Amino acid sequence: MTGLVVVSHSRALAEAAVSLAAEMLHGSEVRIAVAAGLDATTFGTDATAIVKAIEAADDGAGVVVLMDLGSAVLSAEMALDMVDPDVRERAVLCAAPLVEGLVVAAVAAAGGATPSEVAAEAVGSLAAKQGHVAAPPPGLSIVAELSAANGLSADTSNQTPTCTAIVKIANRHGLHARPAARLVQESRLFDARIELRNLDTGAGPVPATSLSRVATLGALCGHRVEVAATGSQAQEALNHVLALANRRFDEQDPTSAAAPQRSAGHRAHGTPMPASPGIAIGPAVSMRAADVEIPDEVPGDSPTEWRRVRAAIAEVRREIQRIRVAAAREGGEGEAAIFDAHLMLIDDTDLLDDVRARIAAGQAAPRAWIDAIASVEAEFAGVSDEYLRARALDVHAVGQQVARALTGAPAIRIEGEGVLIVDDLVPAQVADLDTSRVTGIVMAAGSPTSHSAILARSRAIPTVVAAGPAVLDVPPGTTVALDGTTGRVFVDPSEETLRELDAADQQARAKTALARAGAFSPAVTRDGVEVLVGANLGSVPDARAAADNGAELAGLVRTEFLYLGRHQPPTTEEQIEVYRSLADALGGERLTLRTLDIGGDKPLPYAPQPPEANPFLGMRGIRLALAQRDLLDDQLRAIVAVAYETPVSVMFPMVSTVDELADARHRLDLAIQLAGRGRPAGLQVGIMVEVPAAALKADAFAPHVDFFSVGTNDLTQYTVAAERGNPSVASLGDPLDPGVLHLIRAVCRAAEGRCLVAVCGELAADEAATPLLVALGVRELSVAPSSVAVVKQAVRQIDRAADAELVHRALTAAGPRDVRAILG
Amino acid sequence: MVDAEAIRSWLSLFAAEVARNRDLLTRLDAAIGDADHGANLDRGTSAAVSALAGDAALSPRTLLKTMGMTLVSSVGGASGPLYGSLFLRMAGSAGGADSLDAPAFAAALRAGLDGVVARGRAQAGDKTMYDALSPACDALDHAVAAGNDLGHALSLATAAADAGRNATIPMLARKGRASYLGERSVGHQDPGATSVALLISTAARALSGDVSQ
């Protein structure tokens, strides 16, 4: 079990905090060690005492260290330097406030959470307190005030008064998995029994501590939910739930992402969407019958069977966490949050109670598990809301995952080889597919932005999603052809279609072959203008792929990959190491290192941010970096160190004012001064142009930069005021919108003769747009490693670099569709 | 050459100076902190002097390491891990050598500075120990590179540390407890920078003698 260490200047304070936390534990044994004060009365902290405390608290499962101020933090860091490396691996320093952090951490540890989970929950306690203390905004969602007094007077003989209140659900998609998960998480923190009833549908009451049960309320936007709390902390618990409801259960981004997209996928009837490019032709294979077969076994004694369940759950928990990290890296924290719901499901108290009861009644672990899961699945499938009903699929998949762990059944059994036709796949299933047998995927449901689609792309499996339920009726063995580039699916295609697809496939391959042949020559237009073609990198393997494809530089290194999915920032040394490996993998070509670009939509545990109503217009990019400049300063030090060895450009993200650039440059100068070796010879400085105001002020920025790099993805979303992740407005966000093109031209004009203009957004990889970008004055394109060779080839097709007429026609077009028509 | 004996006399001289200036350091910390820097450091350095007294046959590395570890576990305030890191890094830099020449000593002190930065993440102008220690290292490196003997180089470093200490007066604290005071920290000399100036001046006194001979 995760152990805890309390570091404080004052022994009395530490001991009192431990007593407070112990009250929440009701006798569960959590190891809490104290390293506080130089003795019982002398204030101070001692790194060697902290080392001993860490060793005492660690039973092999790791520890979380909570600290008060100043030297407590320095001494704790020092202690981590001094402990055994494997103990250090398992130890997490937690920035949570000491008292509430310790209380939350103790409860989480008692519940079997890992150190990183414990630390994350503890840090969350601050947000909870802030949310509570902040005055409720006007027009809030509580329709009835607390009626605790009524509850009391109604039955004065009752020793444990019930407090009730009604909240109106303001989340656009109701109390779906993520907000429900938050509610459950928070409800578990109190010594109170909290029950919920949906007053609009009559569903409930259900315990607020069970995710599976909360979901069955079917609470949609506008529904009134009665919250009733009993127990010693009833009032606190109730206040807490109300505050949470007010914050829409911490749902960061009420308009977008997973929920609506996935339900849209389920609704689709035959509007297939491309999800992973390429052509696949083969017999249809299905995996609908791939559920784990539960063997008839003679059960061992109940403790043994129960241990099997816990072990299988632990294994699946690790697996989900691994995927969660990958999802956060690719899609941001908001996307990854769905996995928190999966994690919570396998730790669901109601579910586990049910399993335990079945085992006590004499069932073997796999049977008990699968029956208990089936009843949860049935509850989900029975609710009226479509989105929640679709969650039955998640329950089923997670249930199968645990069942596999219990029985050792292979991940996915597919009979035969060919094109897999399925309802939907969870990411773990895509990750496990045997690509020598599955040549393509057609999903009845799903969405092109889902993690499963991202994984299919990264595994190069041609995929079409949202093909509609009819595809599920295709008999196994029928020939199926799919084009993952256009989203077309053919069942039993004619000879002619097959020939056509084959030809398209050949052509695509020939084009790639041609591009690859010229990958290592410069990209020069027919009239002799050279355009640099670089790669966008997010890992060292990316850099290798970029080098293989002929990248002439890294036009954008997304350094976030170093920072995400961990609980402490990377050290300067660690960064130097990674930047160096990137440069090595890239054969010493220039690295454009973008400084850490994060915001409230993907907060880092060690750089906590108060929740923002609209994180895309809030503290992010350089704004956040300058406000929390330790991270920036450490990073700049690493960048400068590497710049003495290899050509490096520093690029600041999301800059909107010249003052921000001046501040950022000042931090860079300090880092150079600190290095004490003068300015690195090849060091260049530039900014990302993502904010329309910055594009229009390019003239003012130009004297202070060596280059501009236009991030067309964000620039487009800010220019057309349409969020990328929101499917209902996503079609507005076309980077070929003439409004965006005008901004790119403004940047190129200001830069002319003074500095380089690059484009590093998705538009840079759009071969059709290459002539236009070059005509506007762009002289560097930075694209995904796999697109480098193709884009170079596109540059070579350009007859005239300065095509004024093309520019004129595009800039005066009415919309992106017309621009595309002009580009042909 | 700086041998074990020289290091030993430097460390005890530093301890003596800290004891003598204990009230001054605490008074400075009272203005912008929690009034304990003198008491903290004195507790640590006197514990270190007794720890060092035991064994006569210690190498420079062991002396510096013992000093560092003792400070880490007995100072109590932020200056514990900071001074601790300083001496531990110096010990690492000294390696197994029986004595250090001027460049080796300058390199060791710079390693100590790096340790302070790694631990406290302070920068120039944050109003901390760094603001005295960093110019001292610069001056020392410079003077040693120019061929000065260690004694002279350390006296130049002392002047740089004193100037650095004085320069903390107008600074706005951005690290440590003083940073909680914001604007109110302006106009006061930083206690940590003051103790660092003692560290360097005692080095100049203790380590100068034999180098010129």
Ligand SMILES: Nc1ncnc2c1ncn2[C@@H]1O[C@H](COP(=O)(O)OP(=O)(O)O)[C@@H](O)[C@H]1O
């Ligand atoms: N992060 C830091 N980096 C460098 N020096 C620091 C830092 N924090 C505090 N100091 C130094 O420590 C001195 C205070 O030491 P002391 O009073 O012993 O510790 P505390 O602040 O914990 O009471 C400050 O005057 C300052 O010079």
Ligand SMILES: [Mg+2]
């Ligand atoms: Mg103090």
